[in-house]
Amino acid sequence: MDKIISLAKRRGFIYPGSEIYGGFSGFWDYGPLGVELKNNVKQLWWRMFVQDRDDMCGLDAAIVMNPEAWKASGHVSGFADPLENGKMFNTMFSTSVGAAAEATTAYLRPETAGGIFVNFKNVVDSLHPKLPFGIAQIGKAFRNEIAPRDFIFRAREFEQMEIEYFVRPQEWESAFEEWRQNVHAFNEAVGIASGSVHEVEVADSDRAHYSKRTIDFEFDFPFGRKELSGLAYRGDFDLQAHSEASSVPLTYHEELGANTGSKNIFIPHVVEPSFGVDRTILAVLASAYTEDELGGESRVYLKFNSAVAPIKAAVFPLLKNKPELVAKAREVYAMLKKQIPQIMWDDNGNIGKRYRRQDEIGTPHCITVDFDTLGEKPELKDTVTIRNRDTGKQERVPIGSLRERIAN
Numbered sequence: 389m390d391k392i393i394s395l396a397k398r399r400g401f402i403y404p405g406s407e408i409y410g411g412f413s414g415f416w417d418y419g420p421l422g423v424e425l426k427n428n429v430k431q432l433w434w435r436m437f438v439q440d441r442d443d444m445c446g447l448d449a450a451i452v453m454n455p456e457a458w459k460a461s462g463h464v465s466g467f468a469d470p471l472e473n474g475k476m477f478n479t480m481f482s483t484s485v486g487a488a489a490e491a492t493t494a495y496l497r498p499e500t501a502g503g504i505f506v507n508f509k510n511v512v513d514s515l516h517p518k519l520p521f522g523i524a525q526i527g528k529a530f531r532n533e534i535a536p537r538d539f540i541f542r543a544r545e546f547e548q549m550e551i552e553y554f555v556r557p558q559e560w561e562s563a564f565e566e567w568r569q570n571v572h573a574f575n576e577a578v579g580i581a582s583g584s585v586h587e588v589e590v591a592d593s594d595r596a597h598y599s600k601r602t603i604d605f606e607f608d609f610p611f612g613r614k615e616l617s618g619l620a621y622r623g624d625f626d627l628q629a630h631s632e633a634s635s636v637p638l639t640y641h642e643e644l645g646a647n648t649g650s651k652n653i654f655i656p657h658v659v660e661p662s663f664g665v666d667r668t669i670l671a672v673l674a675s676a677y678t679e680d681e682l683g684g685e686s687r688v689y690l691k692f693n694s695a696v697a698p699i700k701a702a703v704f705p706l707l708k709n710k711p712e713l714v715a716k717a718r719e720v721y722a723m724l725k726k727q728i729p730q731i732m733w734d735d736n737g738n739i740g741k742r743y744r745r746q747d748e749i750g751t752p753h754c755i756t757v758d759f760d761t762l763g764e765k766p767e768l769k770d771t772v773t774i775r776n777r778d779t780g781k782q783e784r785v786p787i788g789s790l791r792e793r794i795a796n
């Protein structure tokens with residue numbers, strides 16, 4: 389864990405929040421490479437669960453909601469953890485909205501799901517989706533954790549990726565099974581070691597009363613086996629509670645047969661896959677962190693999947709003080725960057741050092757422009773070397789083939 393935290397800080401993935409003021413417990417800042425990694429993880433999730441499917445749509449609701457919503461959902465009375473003295477402490481952050489006497493106490497959302505339920509009717513009225521369908525949201529959540537710890541695992545400000553998948557009541561088991569598999573498919577796609585993910589059936593006594601089934605997906609973090617994401621069948625608890633509290637019926641109207649005019653009106657049930665962005669990133673970092681020996685030297689590298697790697701390829705001139713090499717390398721760099729934005733330029737130090745630096749941030753390919761590229765050996769003109777991060781092996785390839793190789 390110490391090695392991961394130190395690499396993350398040193399190479400610009402994740403810094404302690406407000407570090408020059410001594411940090412602030414439970415808050416972390418994502419640096420230049422961290423924000424790329426995080427965006428890649430979120431984009432992959434969005435692509436997989438929203439854009440590539442016909443039965444899903446997205447939402448981006450406000451973080452601060454009408455406090456009545458958190459009363460209805462049970463969070464105001466029950467979102468609490470025990471303190472050392474046994475007293476319960478509500479971990480929702482409260483804030484004050486409006487000026488002076490008119491101020492209302494509101495909350496920073498402790499989970500993104502609430503925004504989905506309160507927009508159920510809006511989405512149904514504007515898109516008329518057919519059941520089963522889901523609404524997905526990625527965004528910040530806040531919990532005043534009593535004991536934030538284990539780096540970004542338990543933070544006070546974090547991000548979630550959540551789905552409420554609405555089904556006819558009798559369909560919940562097949563939807564649950566489908567999402568159980570989807571959770572594994574996503575973990576695999578981001579490069580979380582599949583042998584390190586374990587399903588834990590949450591026992592009746594530990595489940596919320598409205599849930600007939602909940603699975604926690606646990607990962608072997610360096611500090612132990614802990615929850616990475618969750619999957620819960622929530623029945624109609626949330627839509628029912630918000631219907632009652634708001635007096636707006638959150639029902640679904642289903643035609644019983646063509647032209648009969650008869651309708652079945654009911655509250656859909658919901659299956660909820662809930663992912664943590666930061667815990668996913670920690671699991672990705674822990675899965676990717678590798679120490680090995682290459683050419684007789686020990687090295688550290690991040691074995692990221694290309695899809696999440698913050699930098700897809702780095703371009704170097706063999707020597708920085710040869711203007712012809714630099715000019716040609718700049719040309720290759722600009723050509724690639726137009727198509728693939730996550731490309732880096734590096735001309736610092738010798739080639740070996742540059743390779744190590746890129747290995748350490750998980751860059752899958754390093755491209756070097758040398759004298760043969762310029763035509764020193766005429767048959768090699770306009771070719772470059774491309775080095776594989778994991779094997780350290782180099783190949784000579786035409787410049788024209790680079791874009792496709794990296795994109796693939």
Ligand code: ATP
Binds near residue numbers: 499531541548663667
């Ligand atoms: P835990 O038992 O570890 O506190 P939880 O069961 O309260 O987690 P959920 O309410 O199910 O968590 O939240 C869904 C997901 O949000 C979790 O699986 C996790 O990935 C993420 N998450 C929850 N709390 C935190 C936190 N304090 N810091 C980072 N991620 C979190």
